[in-house]
Amino acid sequence: xxxxxxxxxxxxxxxxxxxxxxxxxxxxxxxxxxxxxxxxxxxxxxxxxxxxxxxxxxxxxxxxxxxxxxxxxxxxxxxxxxxxxxxxxxxxxxxxxxxxxxxxxxxxxxxxxxxxxxxxxxxxxxxxxxxxxxxxxxxxxxxxxxxxxxxxxxxxxxxxxxxxxxxxxxxxxxxxxxxxxxxxxxxxxxxxxxxxxxxxxxxxxxxxxxxxxxxxxxxxxxxxxxxxxxxxxxxxxxxxxxxxxxxxxxxxxxxxxx
Amino acid sequence: xxxxxxxxxxxxxxxxxxxxxxxxxxxxxxxxxxxxxxxxxxxxxxxxxxxxxxxxxxxxxxxxxxxxxxxxxxxxxxxxxxxxxxxxxxxxxxxxxxxxxxxxxxxxxxxxxxxxxxxxxxxxxxxxxxxxxxxxxxxxxxxxxxxxxxxxxxxxxxxxxxxxxxxxxxxxxxxxxxxxxxxxxxxxxxxxxxxxxxxxxxxxxxxxxxxxxxxxxxxxxxxxxxxxxxxx
Numbered sequence: 001x002x003x004x005x006x007x008x009x010x011x012x013x014x015x016x017x018x019x020x021x022x023x024x025x026x027x028x029x030x031x032x033x034x035x036x037x038x039x040x041x042x043x044x045x046x047x048x049x050x051x052x053x054x055x056x057x058x059x060x061x062x063x064x065x066x067x068x069x070x071x072x073x074x075x076x077x078x079x080x081x082x083x084x085x086x087x088x089x090x091x092x093x094x095x096x097x098x099x100x101x102x103x104x105x106x107x108x109x110x111x112x113x114x115x116x117x118x119x120x121x122x123x124x125x126x127x128x129x130x131x132x133x134x135x136x137x138x139x140x141x142x143x144x145x146x147x148x149x150x151x152x153x154x155x156x157x158x159x160x161x162x163x164x165x166x167x168x169x170x171x172x173x174x175x176x177x178x179x180x181x182x183x184x185x186x187x188x189x190x191x192x193x194x195x196x197x198x199x200x201x202x203x204x205x206x207x208x209x210x211x212x213x214x215x216x217x218x219x220x221x222x223x224x225x226x227x228x229x230x231x232x233x234x235x236x237x238x239x240x241x242x243x244x245x246x247x248x249x250x251x252x253x254x255x256x257x258x
Numbered sequence: 259x260x261x262x263x264x265x266x267x268x269x270x271x272x273x274x275x276x277x278x279x280x281x282x283x284x285x286x287x288x289x290x291x292x293x294x295x296x297x298x299x300x301x302x303x304x305x306x307x308x309x310x311x312x313x314x315x316x317x318x319x320x321x322x323x324x325x326x327x328x329x330x331x332x333x334x335x336x337x338x339x340x341x342x343x344x345x346x347x348x349x350x351x352x353x354x355x356x357x358x359x360x361x362x363x364x365x366x367x368x369x370x371x372x373x374x375x376x377x378x379x380x381x382x383x384x385x386x387x388x389x390x391x392x393x394x395x396x397x398x399x400x401x402x403x404x405x406x407x408x409x410x411x412x413x414x415x416x417x418x419x420x421x422x423x424x425x426x427x428x429x430x431x432x433x434x435x436x437x438x439x440x441x442x443x444x445x446x447x448x449x450x451x452x453x454x455x456x457x458x459x460x461x462x463x464x465x466x467x468x469x470x471x472x473x474x475x476x477x478x479x480x481x482x483x484x485x486x487x488x489x490x
Contacts, residue, residue: 003340030340188361195360217360221339235314235339242316246272253273 004066005030006172006204007052012061014047021047023228025061029172034198034205036219036236038212038251043225045208046176052206053093053174054083065090068171088118092165096177098157102149102164108135109145112163119168134163138193155186159193166197173198175207179214191217212255216240224248259428259459260289260312265321265335267304267311268485280485281307285321287461287478291427294460296470299480305463308480309430311335312461313352314342325349325428347376352430353421355437357413359406365416366391366401372424390419394445410437418446422453429453431462435469447472 005028012025022044029035029052037045050056052063054075063075067090075083087093095101102111112131121127132142138159144152149160158178165173178194179187191214198205198218207219215222215236222236224247231245243249268280281304289295297305310316312323318335325334327349334342346352351372360368366387373383391401394415400408405416414437421429434450435443447469454460454473464470470477 033340192360192362220343234317235342237315238317238339241310242269244270244317249272 003030004070007063007065007206009048009052009063010061012048012051012058012063014044014051014056015059016047020228022051022225025230027052027223027230027233029204029206031171031204032202033221034207034219036215036222037206037208037225038210038215038222039225039247040251041210042227044228045225048225049174049176049206049208053091054078054087055093065172088115089168090170091172091174092168092170093174094158094161094165094176094178096180098149098154098161101161102157104150105148107146108140108149108152108160111149111160112145112167115164115168130167131163134167135160137166137197138163139189153186155182155190158182158190162190162194162197166201166203169201170203173203173205175205175209177209178207179209179211187211187214194218212240212252224251259291259326260287260461261322261324261331262287262312263322263324265308265311265323265483266319267307267316268319282311283483283485285478285483289428289459289461291457291459292454293476294454294462294474296474296477297461297463297480298470298477303480303484305480306432309352309432309461309463312430313346313350315352347372349426350428350430351421351424351426353417353432353434355414355417355433357405357417359404359413361404361406363404364402365396365405365408368405369416369419369423372420376424386423387419390423391416393449394419395442411439411442414438415442415446418449422449425453425456425458427458429458429460429462431460431464433463433465435464435466443469 008028009025013023014021025048039045047056051058057076065073065075067073073086109131112134113127116127116130132145135142135145140156140159149157179190195218209215219236222239223233224231224239226247232239232248239248240252243252263286265282265285267282268278271277285308287295297308299305307316311318314334321335323334324331325345327345332341332345334345366384369390370383370387373386374380396412396415405413418434435446438446450473
């Protein structure tokens with residue numbers, strides 16, 4: 001973990017009409033680090049995530065991304081084309097619903113290969129090898145790489161989505177409730193997979209979730225949001241074992257222990 | 259290696275009408291390399307709370323926790339979370355009474371993990387984890403299995419293996435021999451003694467007085483730093 005942040009949000013506020021979805025947010029993500037964001041539905045977690053990823057433009061504040069060469073990019077002041085280029089090469093975004101992040105009528109292999117094509121790779125053999133490799137990395141049998149993803153189970157689709165986002169070897173990964181609609185055993189497998197891949201690839205992750213067990217397992221640092229603001233942030237185990245804010249205490253107390 | 263000054267810790271329970279529970283009021287202590295300090299006092303005097311504060315698991319309210327890290331002193335009570343993680347990786351180990359297993363991760367991997375996190379090559383880390391588990395007499399048949407189905411004593415030894423494998427210079431031990439039979443207790447104590455001889459500074463809670471007497475040079479009486487509202 002180096003010390004300069006990869007991505008830094010300063011005083012970010014996002015509004016939809018008269019609703020303030022997130023308010024005056026300061027947050028930073030460093031290389032190789034997993035940052036968890038928790039809070040109730042409507043707390044502004046997903047809006048913040050999309051703002052960090054450059055998808056939603058904040059009403060005020062800045063989000064700065066520092067590339068591998070040390071150059072700073074103020075995301076929301078970039079031309080659309082420059083922003084799209086960064087999003088294509090430097091980060092990935094895994095959506096809660098696989099159908100938001102996949103093309104269901106295409107094969108698993110094509111779904112994984114597509115980002116490479118968009119990055120300009122044209123050699124068919126290389127693309128095919130990469131797709132096979134990344135399907136294996138997410139523990140999918142490459143025998144099924146020519147099957148359409150809509151024939152896959154939810155957990156498998158989510159793994160295809162993960163592979164599709166890792167194939168370009170991004171430096172930063174945004175995960176929006178990646179285990180949302182999955183049953184518990186499938187969740188555990190996906191979480192463990194994310195944990196191992198992230199450690200191996202040294203990719204930085206911003207993880208939005210409801211699942212406190214998931215953040216305990218994955219996140220180095222944790223941000224707790226309520227009504228659009230950050231009420232507490234710190235070391236994950238400290239925030240979960242010794243929550244300071246009334247809302248964090250409620251959140252932890254409400255979690256079932258197993 | 260570790261210098262604590264005037265440490266205060268209490269809990270404010272917002273869900274119980276902001277009920278205030280003071281636990282530590284002015285803990286000051288020092289531990290040098292190669293020295294073992296026992297925390298003594300009846301249940302509820304904050305021994306485990308103190309260890310958790312020293313590990314950065316609980317947030318200290320007042321005072322300082324200075325630890326010798328990368329050749330300098332760092333105050334854990336004020337450090338950035340990322341600095342605390344670096345201290346845990348390179349300097350400060352904690353062995354609790356309970357093991358937090360990770361689904362699908364084998365015992366061997368779990369024990370090797372602290373070394374891998376520090377950049378030791380996976381094969382070397384595995385080899386050292388095997389040595390450690392053999393030393394702690396955990397049956398080889400269990401190594402590929404995640405420890406969540408193990409007995410209390412087996413889990414405890416996995417915990418000890420994971421805590422000692424990094425040979426960290428400062429160790430916090432919360433009842434490391436609690437659920438062990440006499441033979442296994444002796445092995446664990448021997449390993450801790452070795453870490454001490456190798457220069458580790460140790461702070462521990464040992465309800466077993468024989469273990470405490472064998473290992474510890476000094477004791478810190480927790481009743482000395484009781485908040486007034488709890489005294490008596």
